[in-house]
Amino acid sequence: MATRRRVAVVGGGIAGLAAAVRLRDRADVDITVYEQSGALGGKLRTGELAGGPVEFGAESFLMRDPAGGESAAVALVHRLGLAGRIVHPTVGQAALAVAGGLRPIPGGTLVGVPGDLAKVTTVAQPTRDGDRDGGGPLLDPVRDVSVGALVRARFGDEVVDRLVDPMLGGVYAGRADDLSLVTTMPALARATRVEHTLLDAVRAAQAAVPRAPGEPVFGTLDGGLSTLVDAAATASGAAVRHHAAVRELTPTAAGWRLVVGPARDPEYVDVDAVVLAVPARPAARLLADVAPSAAEEIGGLDYASVALVTFALPEPALPELSGFLVPATEGLLVKAATFSTTKWGHLRRPDGLALVRASVGRYGDEAQLHRTDEDLAATVHRELSAVLGTALPAPIAGHVQRWGGALPQYTPGHLDRVAAARSVLRRAHPTLRLAGAGYDGVGIPVCVRSGETAADEIITALEGSGR
Template identity: 80%
Template sequence: MRQPWRVAIVGGGITGLAAAVRLADRAPAGTEVTVYEQSGVLGGKLRTGELAGGPVEFGAESFLMRDPAGGESAAVALVRRLGLAGDIVHPSVGQAALVVDGGLRPVPGGTLVGVPGDLAKVTAVAEPAADADRDAGRPLLAPDADVSVGALVRARFGDAVVDRLVDPMLGGVYAGRADDLSLATTMPALARAARVEHTLLGAVRAAQAAAPRAPGEPVFGTLAGGLSRLVEAAATAGGATIRRTAAVRELTPTATGWRLTVGPTRDPELVDADAVLLAVPARPAARLLAGVADLAGAAATIGELDYASVALVTLALPRPELPALSGFLVPATEGLLIKASTFFTTKWGHLARPDGLALVRASVGRYGEEASLQVTDDDLAEAVHRELSKVLGVPLPAPVARHVQRWGGSLPQYTPGHLDRVAAVRAALRGAHPTLALAGAGYDGVGIPVCVRSGATAAEEIITALGGSA
């Protein structure tokens, strides 16, 4: 393979930027890396903004501190690599609530994404089914099986646990429903345990024991100054060339690698590369793969992945009466537009305002209910203000400022069998075109650590395909 390598990364979200950092660290000296971002803004769903004179996240607000295996998460490792570890801050208030029968009740402890490890701890929120979680003398799941989270939990713990606890937990992360989401993708630790344990209680406890957490150990972290700092640092750390407003419209294999068609139809730019890493959502990736003759099947599989749309409404409220909570989650059965809310300046104490102004953020939009978002920003903000007042039981003051961030088609919906489908697509790519790799939330799961790890892993695959690291 010619030297220096030329690697094109399509997508300037945190996945693509993490891949660029890994290439800088591991590829031979002189490797030319170019990141092509269709929009004018890097970072994807990581976007720090300002409201009423203070910083606020208009996208993801934090990252998990630990990896499911128990070590530091890929996000923390990247933060450390970029020299920002000293700026990690943690929530000042960790207790969240659930809306149950119109009122707030504390989220019970001892659960795994809402799935109880101790049924007695969840009775204040949901009454579990009696004696349904029996040992039938075999593991809950066959070695290669996958089911929806809702199907497994309903069968073992009953409808109330799913509807009032598990569903809002998953809805807050994926904007989807427990009955549709893959267990293996959204809760891999529980899926692994379920292939060994004979009861769901046993599986939850085994998954929790596999990655024990010390008392008081923080679960989440963010960066002082906002997560856009992570984006900016990653964009500059590896020396990659960053091309904004550079849409990659076509991908064509050549005798030595790939040719990318970049830019507008009337004035296209043709760029040659030795390898390409696609770090874009499934549908744009599918469109690019569809143009490669022997990848039509892979493109069709990837293109079937659906996404949910959400809106994040942030209100700046003068001295509101807020409970000492980080926020709350809303079961779909409550009939509210809001599916989750964060008391931003309460949860993140370093953002507390001396003037008493509070930032409250609400997430709106569930999969299949996109019609609820088809209103003006003003109407959406008014509805959120009204529902917040209803849930809290006090009329909140009128906001002095507000911001509505719409994320259309932003959250992947992983149906059972998702990981097997992605594995088959990647196997097809490795077999036919090893210098083409896929990375991102659409394939490996949501969350900053997962996206960082996905990008880094794809970068390693590219390095191997091109001939190994320096």
């Protein structure tokens, strides 16, 4: 009687859980998820504040994928029987905090990059003669550049500083001048290989995935995104090991040996295959002896740390906005704020309490996060009041959630480096795969797809090996 194959999923974030669900669906294997912390879900964490649910991590997912179909997150929600819980924002208009006031974010942009220069003049004055047709595509087929470098050259500094940088910063906590175009804006990158001007590239990228009027861009789950985590863990049928740090990874004749737990009391586990769904630096440490060239390719990826400060405020005077973004040039600690109970109708409360969440922390400015929770909360409260032009009431409850090393900073060439690392692993170690935000991009759909792809490749490798 054949022994059931065993697969270890190292990392219990949404990428690792998505891999475990796909393994369960497609293969007859024993799955164990090894999670270093005491909780699954990674940056998906639903908590409670003032008697109601609140997200202490990611708050939503994209409804569609880059090709126009349902996103991998939506597909997973359906697979887990949670489709009836999907809800959408009831207020979609957001603003920019510019020059001491709030101005609506202009329409017709692609992550802040204009497709119509006339529409952005309320917040930035673009350079109108910089986007000239040079007689050929903006970028050659293999070139990657930073988003900021491309947009500054074509539209000028204000468009980057007041539009693109805060919008990218809201997602990555990074700077447009450092972030890879190919990784962070793949649709625009593809269009630049064909179009001769940036305006035409933006329009082409937008036209490639048309969106019906009123179609929701984002969704979340009534009850919180931790329901997605719990449902995925259950559906995977995996054995879950909490507080189980994998410290070493060694190839064996039959697969892999994991060294789990503290050095003083190690546990040795033999498996047939491994999905490595942890951030790039810990993955590089595990690969240092196994595949040193792959480890070198991914080990240089840096991460930004952020903090989320959430208040429950008694009947504050808030604008009818989903929230606002703050350009770094404004000199504020807050880089983004969400009026959660305005944005999400399912969170509105009969007692009049409003949930307001602010994001703090930009790449390269981590020293600001060394403040105490009390200092962070007081500064955020003061800055929110200043931006809104009215003193917010004192919160009846608050929460500070720190995410150290949370957001990957993809410099130009990132995807090529990841592809090189994966190529090494496919040739030398076909039963070991990488998955997660450190490799393929941020956002729940991207992480889900990354985990599912890793699982598919593991299954193919196991079937091909005859194990």
